[in-house]
Amino acid sequence: MTDTFKTRVHQIVAKIPVGQVLTYKQVAELAGSPKAARAVGNILNKNRNPLVPCHRVIRSDGQIGGFAFGTSKKKEILLKEGYLQ
DNA sequence: GAGCTGACATGTT
DNA sequence: CAACATGCCAGCT
Numbered sequence: 001m002t003d004t005f006k007t008r009v010h011q012i013v014a015k016i017p018v019g020q021v022l023t024y025k026q027v028a029e030l031a032g033s034p035k036a037a038r039a040v041g042n043i044l045n046k047n048r049n050p051l052v053p054c055h056r057v058i059r060s061d062g063q064i065g066g067f068a069f070g071t072s073k074k075k076e077i078l079l080k081e082g083y084l085q
Numbered sequence: 086g087a088g089c090t091g092a093c094a095t096g097t098t
Numbered sequence: 099c100a101a102c103a104t105g106c107c108a109g110c111t
Contacts, residue, residue: 006106024095028105039105041094046107059095066094074094 005031006043016056019082023060
């Protein structure tokens with residue numbers, strides 16, 4: 001199995017249910033590197049796979065963070081998903 | 086094909 | 099507010 005950090009991040013993020021979000025740090029920790037929060041954002045940013053809801057990954061501060069299609073768009077999606085209100 | 090540098094959507098001190 | 103720590107990717111040589 002291709003158990004690389006990048007692949008693992010994709011699998012974890014793809015399993016996030018609607019209305020729920022994970023932080024970059026949480027995803028990095030589940031992926032096997034609790035200090036690789038930045039790497040998680042990098043993977044989603046460079047790969048931004050349509051199969052991976054990268055908009056469901058936010059900062060540990062509760063901030064939206066960033067988004068390849070626009071930070072405002074990410075907020076809008078979370079609003080629509082029900083995480084925000 | 087292999088190695089190095091820079092950039093990045095974070096986090097902690 | 100600013101600097102440092104940690105990991106991956108893209109581009110260049």
